[in-house]
Amino acid sequence: MNMECENITAAQKTESSNKVTLRRITLSIVVPAYNEEKNIRQAIEVIIAGLSKCNVTDYEVIVVDDGSSDSTAVILQEMALQNTHLRAFSHVVNRGKGAALITGFNQSKMELILFTDADQQIDMTALSVFLEQIEYYDVLVGCREKRMDTLSRRIISKGYNLLIRSMFGIQLKDAHCPFKLFKRSFIDSIQLVSQGFFIDTELICLAMISGCRIGELRVESSRRQSGVSSVTLRHVIGICSELLHFLRRYKKIVTVTYD
Template identity: 30%
Template sequence: MNNQPPPELSIVVPFYNEENCLIPVCSEIIKVLTEGVDCPWELILVDDGSTDRTADLMDSLCTSTPPVKAVHISPNSGQSAALEGGFSVTRGTYIAVLDGDGQNDPRDIPILMNELKLRDVHLMCGIRANRTDTRLRKLSSKIANHIRNAILKDNITDMGCAIRVFRRQCLERIQFFRNAHRFFPALMLRAGYTVSEMPVNHRPRIKGTSKYGMGIQNRLWTGIVDLAGVYWLTKRTLSYTIRENHATLNKEDQ
């Protein structure tokens, strides 16, 4: 049982077979948190059933750096499962997420957190400025964002941007399922929370290749099925008002 006071900020980073990226990515995150975040923090590293040395490197890092914790899920279950596993052990008032490949800049975390507070919203999303991805990946992302926005009407510019900061209270009303992370802002809006966005830095991958969502054709068909499911979910939401003791409470039943 952890008797330490909870930190203000928890950072969750999923990894799957990232033995070449883990140490440099985590070292940079820890440096940013130590030097650029003026509040208590914790770093949650999630091993999504890796088959290389990712788990061992993660455990070693946790031993040498107390604010860092390791979570291991098995078998490999995808990014949404990895994030949910990480969220389950967080204690911070605010939770930040970013990918483990080094493309997200951890220096954007305190900026997103400050903007979330200033704008008084529940979720602050990043918009990848000057993306370093291939033309094909940029094009497919643009088309996917356009289609998703037309159907869900969530007005999110860059759903594929992994770096986000949100208030811990939001987890109470968010349902997780496979690939739910791709629709996190839409699910937040559906639950009645407020969402905003701002440009963030985007960088080339440090080493290796992408492990999540490999294959354009596979991602396309999976995305269509997921989009249909989320659309159905939003249309099935119950919205009503309760009046009790002369006080009116707005409530949405998931």
């Protein structure tokens, strides 16, 4: 399995945008949301605008409200009534990022599936390059070169990436980047279990075990537009717990060498 990390340059964006129009793209975008009432409306508008720039017309935006205590679900239902491309789902209680993504994946209908967060930290201009490059991969993962998170968040993330690299042989620089594109054939072939933030690692590990071709592309990121991150110490502990459960399920983890 080969893994590559490429720069997304202005020239690539223009070239990729032209290439995308040459073939039919059907795309599901899955967005987990928890207490994002200040972000969600603009986030959806930015996503749809990004799709328009890529000339993608056959798409659906699936937003899964994960038991929010604010008005996120109400806003989503209102927007869904006004846009047939938007499909909104809600969990009665907060179940976790993994559970929200699994719900979204199960509801998706298109041949390509992208997931991104509702906090608008990832620049949607990366989409055109991802859609062009997915022809050569089964899974494409974003790589944030300049993270705009807090220092503590960056330290935790770097430590976690080192941990999963040593345990699973994952050579990705940013395995938890909330911008990943999959072919449906891969998503349909796996059974996801993680209910929390470990789902990013679970997806990559299952792709490795399945012999998928994985690519990594640099994306631009910015600070969260509004609100605060929902990641707490409890979630970090939860990731570690799910990691141990994953190890028990897959006793033989294949360590992959990269070209």
